[in-house]
Amino acid sequence: MPDEIDYPPLTLPEPPLGDEGFFLRPPSMSDVEIVYRLCQDPSISRFTTIPHPYERVHAIEYVERAAADWDSGMGASFVIVSNSNEVIGTISVFRTANSGTAEIGYWVAADARGQGIASRAVRLVSRWSIQTMNLARLQLGTNRENFASQRVAEKAGFKYEGLLRNWREIRGERVDEVHFSLIPSDLE
Ligand SMILES: CC(C)(COP(=O)(O)OP(=O)(O)OC[C@H]1O[C@@H](n2cnc3c(N)ncnc32)[C@H](O)[C@@H]1OP(=O)(O)O)[C@@H](O)C(=O)NCCC(=O)NCCS
Incomplete structure (x- = not known):
């Protein structure tokens, strides 16, 4: 992490980010049970x-880490909430060790998939974070077999960059990832 840089705390988007069928808000301790279950x-x-x-303590750590990241300016984490006020996913942007860059990650509950929720949430959060966090580059890596992602x-609107072999360790195994990025000029 680029700990030599002090970032200002991140302020919540106002009005909250959202689109037809969902809105985004920071996670809170009341979300622990549903995040754990999903x-x-x-x-x-x-x-x-x-x-x-995945244990309950991991959901608690997720909520605590999200609050710390908002405060330190290191990242922005949201839960995706349906119109009926149910948590149906999460989406987060984290700064990486390479200054000016960040990575985006997300998941959507199985029952809520196939309605364009992830792609619309990624579109909203990526544009907001590039501007608010002053990013030169936002990257998105997917398992090479994760065709939905x-x-x-x-x-x-992310641009394909290539296949990175053995990029990340997931559940104890190195996996190949297909990488994409979004940079400010893509938004002009
Ligand atoms: C990936 C994931 C976030 C997608 O969420 P979602 O809300 O269903 O996504 P969207 O509805 O916005 O778009 C999904 C797209 O993938 C397509 N898709 C779904 N399964 C697919 C598959 N096996 N092969 C190819 N395309 C597929 C859908 O048809 C849709 O494209 P379309 O709108 O052109 O038809 C969700 O499946 C998920 O949470 N998976 C597990 C966690 C994960 O993979 N997170 C991302 C890590 S990088």
Whole structure:
């Protein structure tokens, strides 16, 4: 992490980010149970860096880390909330060790998939974070077999960059990732 740089705290988007069928807000302790339950889904642990097995303490740590990241300016984490006020996913942007860059990650509950929620949430958060966090580059990496997420990246306007072999360790194994990025000039 670029700990030599002091970032200002991040302020919440006003009005809150959202689109038809959902809105985004920071996670709170009242979300621990639903996040814990939804993160039992094997497709989420297969394709993201969430701990496996996923315990309640991990959901608590997620909420605490989100609050700390908002305060330190290191990242912005949101839960995706349906119009009926149910948490149906998460989306987060974290600064990386390479100054001026950040990475975006997300998951959507199995029941809520296929409605354009991830791609619209990624579109909203990526544009907001590039401006608010003054990013030169926002990157998005997907497991090479995660075709739904690669489609999300394309639909959200990210540009394909390539296949990075053995890029990340997930559940104890190195995995190849297909990487995309969004930079400020893509938004002009
Ligand atoms: C990836 C994920 C976030 C997508 O969420 P979602 O809300 O269903 O995404 P969207 O509806 O915005 O878009 C999904 C797109 O992928 C397509 N898709 C779904 N499964 C697919 C597959 N197996 N192969 C190719 N495309 C696929 C859908 O048809 C849709 O594209 P379309 O609108 O052109 O038809 C969700 O499946 C998920 O949470 N998966 C587990 C965790 C994960 O992979 N997170 C991302 C880590 S990088």
